[in-house]
């Protein structure tokens with residue numbers, strides 16, 4: 201790949217028009233489901249942020265976020281992150297997110313949120329392992345009215361909400377490129393594991409919903425796109441993961457990491473207070489703070 205890479209703030213109508221084109225290429229959504237130029241214009245005027253990745257002066261990707269309030273606490277909500285297919289795998293996605301973090305810190309905020317489809321394991325790896333986001337909120341069929349945001353006809357558009365605590369030491373270490381030892385999945389209890397069914401399909405087993413260990417793993421599929429021809433398999437994994445997340449989030453667990461490999465695992469823990477700063481970890485307290 202070319203050497204000249206620049207991450208910069210975008211603010212003009214011409215630049216925003218290019219973002220619409222990038223969305224068309226990356227998501228292939230119908231026009232009605234694209235974020236339009238006027239939305240970028242007004243949100244940037246009102247404290248929003250669009251950062252573009254330029255490779256040899258060509259716009260290769262962008263990240264978009266806007267001010268938001270979540271659970272009584274001010275944050276930025278990141279709604280779009282995209283890199284054109286020919287520029288993927290060169291670190292542009294990461295650079296855009298690190299630059300977004302820097303800019304949001306300058307605004308005096310310490311959390312960035314976004315949603316993603318929990319069946320997309322590469323995105324899970326980026327959000328949870330590479331960037332250090334956590335999840336403790338499951339949004340069943342959140343975008344159900346938008347067919348292009350489903351994994352197939354009749355499959356609910358479930359999402360996990362990522363909270364990215366950008367000021368914490370673990371995230372700071374990730375910015376500095378600190379690599380952790382890979383997790384040894386065999387050492388932890390599994391709340392969900394796949395098994396080969398009699399027809400040869402790799403399907404989720406029955407979730408174990410009564411585990412109490414501090415760290416537990418839930419398996420998921422490495423590449424949901426390859427399962428598009430068998431939507432019943434996607435639906436089975438989605439339903440099993442939904443059951444796991446809803447049950448364990450209700451008992452104080454959060455997703456704190458992701459292990460990507462031939463087999464992929466969500467890592468859940470009930471020791472969130474060790475990771476999140478107090479005001480991020482205690483929602484009731486931050487709601488009270490805002491009200492008073």
Ligand SMILES: CC(C)(COP(=O)(O)OP(=O)(O)OC[C@H]1O[C@@H](n2cnc3c(N)ncnc32)[C@H](O)[C@@H]1OP(=O)(O)O)[C@@H](O)C(=O)NCCC(=O)NCCS
Pocket residue numbers: 226281282283284287288289290291292293294295316321322323325326327329330460
């Ligand atoms: C997601 C996306 C923006 C990543 O862009 P990118 O420039 O290719 O990403 P990077 O090269 O910076 O890689 C960032 C991380 O993504 C994850 N990732 C990327 N490719 C991966 C792969 N083949 N397998 C597993 N993880 C992968 C890794 O966590 C990687 O970090 P690492 O290199 O430290 O392991 C890009 O793939 C894209 O536009 N996808 C379609 C739109 C989309 O899904 N957006 C929502 C993202 S939540």
